[in-house]
Amino acid sequence: MKKLLNDPADLVAESLRGVERAHPELRVDHENRIIYRADAPVSGKVGLLSGGGSGHEPAHAGFIGPGMLDAVCAGEVFTSPVPDQMAEATKNIDGGAGVLHLVWNYTGDVMNFDMAAELAAAETDTTVEAVVMNDDVAVEDSLFTAGRRGTGAAIPVEKIVGAAAEQGRSLSELADLARRVNDNSRSMGMALTSCTVPAKGSPTFDLPEDEIEIGIGIHGEPGRRRVPLASAHDIAQMLVDPVLADRDFTGGEGVLVFVNGMGATPMLELYLMYNEVAALLDKAGIVPVRTLVGPYVTSLDMAGCSVTITRLDDELLRLWDAPVATAGLRWGM
Incomplete structure (x- = not known):
């Protein structure tokens, strides 16, 4: 460690x-x-x-x-x-x-x-x-x-x-x-690697180099399944498909799309993942009107990402855009 x-x-x-x-x-x-x-x-x-x-x-x-x-x-x-x-x-x-x-x-x-x-x-x-x-x-x-x-x-x-x-x-x-x-919100995450809790000093779970965990929890809880390492395009599909199957995101004023890093994933890769997610939403007729990309809900040093989609209406959009002044989010002040 x-x-x-x-x-x-x-x-x-x-x-x-x-x-x-x-x-x-x-x-x-x-x-x-x-x-x-x-x-x-x-x-x-x-x-x-x-x-x-x-x-x-x-x-x-x-x-x-x-x-x-x-x-x-x-x-x-x-x-x-x-x-x-x-x-x-x-x-x-x-x-x-x-x-x-x-x-x-x-x-x-x-x-x-x-x-x-x-x-x-x-x-x-x-x-x-x-x-x-x-x-x-x-x-x-x-x-x-x-x-x-x-x-x-x-x-x-x-x-x-x-x-x-x-x-x-x-x-x-x-x-x-x-x-x-x-x-109005649904999420799905995945892990490329485990995280290491400092008090334990070793990875929370064993994830071979050639496998990824789909549906992981933010504490390293098991997901839906373990699959071979895949391309970003395919991983995006594995995350977006279950989210869209669980809720109708069409209509309204569009959606907020939040691509979250789990702690050890660089922004270069997170923006690549956003591009893949946005392309899938385009095909589904879902319009992202607001975006958030970055490590906001992390899991120590886990590599991986999650996707959250929130359906917006006029009121929710105005409230999302309202001023905020925190260490993690800051705009309009």
């Missing part, structure tokens, strides 16, 4: 110190491993909270700031934060309008966010709603989930809901909007 480390046990804590130094617009509670936007809580605004295991950077902390999230709880690598962390964050971002939990569908995250909502409500009367994001079409159930996994849809959900929260919309309106964006 070759990584930029001191002690693997200190990796998350030391990384959060770097986040704090690099981004003075954020505030870090190191004891509870919570990252806040510096002006949280914002009076009269619904607070938006997400989080999960570390190792997916820039998700989750890279999306804190005006136009997106108010706070994020950081767990150990690929490990859910604990309920006390989430409850503390929930209380501290309540500006009087309630708090929306945006939860990636992994069993530990869902369970701990549920417990945190109960704790926050009991201690401070904070009103909490939760929306679970479950966009991955690869598998219906896994060792880590009941139902589909949450993957790339978190980015359009958090961006669109974040813009609506800045407008002062109510908690129930934001929850409905988050469900709508999630329902």
